[in-house]
Amino acid sequence: MKITNPQKLILSIIATVGLGSLGGIFTIAEIPTWYAGLNKPSFNPPNWIFGPMWTTLYVLMGISFYLIWKLPISAARTQAIRIFIIQFILNFCWSIIFFSMHQIGWAFVEIIAMWVFILLTIIQFRKLSTLAAALLIPYLLWVSFASILNGSIWQLN
Known part of the structure; x- marks a missing residue:
């Protein structure tokens, strides 16, 4: 990976980690209270794993976004960025829907x-x-697992 614009790389990582971490505002207070009282499946990971996992995924997302953002402007690049933004908004909203709104x-x-x-x-x-x-594949795999976990928690409660 050749870094042609380090400012865009840094901004991409800070933006994804920073905005992604904002979801934690809606999550953190609910973990020891509401979330702790839910019935969860046996494969529910320990709470401490979520912070490092999401931080890693947001860094990978930031690098991935940078690799697209640094490309010359084109219709394909614009479309890719739009879809990335939509999935990122959905990522942010999930925490609100699940943890804040229950x-x-x-x-x-x-x-x-x-x-x-x-x-x-x-x-x-x-x-x-x-x-x-390729940098987004771990994210897809984690959200696949999170989807199964979310569905299982819904079913159990």
């Missing part, structure tokens, strides 16, 4: 939409950069 079923519907838009982002990014697309 709407587990609607959060499940929303995370499925997010999963679809992550896949669409990977497809669009792949047209422009194989590396940018």
Whole structure:
């Protein structure tokens, strides 16, 4: 990966980690209270894993976004960025729906939409950069697991 514009790389990482961390505002207070009282499946990971996992995924997302953003302006680049932004908005909204609103079923519907838009982002990014697309695969895998977890929590509660 050749870094042609370090400012864009830094801004991409700070933006994804920073905006992604804002979702934590809606999450953190609910973990020891509401979330702790929910019935969860046996495969529910320990709470401490979520922070490092999401931070890593947001860094990878930032690098991936940078690889697309640094490209010359084109219709394909614009479309890829739009889809990335949609999936990122869905990512942010999930925390609000699940943790703040306590709407587990609607959060499940929303995370499925997010999963679809992550896949669409990977497809669009792949047209422009194989590396940018590959960097989003861990994110897709984690959201796949999170979708199963969300669906299971909904079913159990």
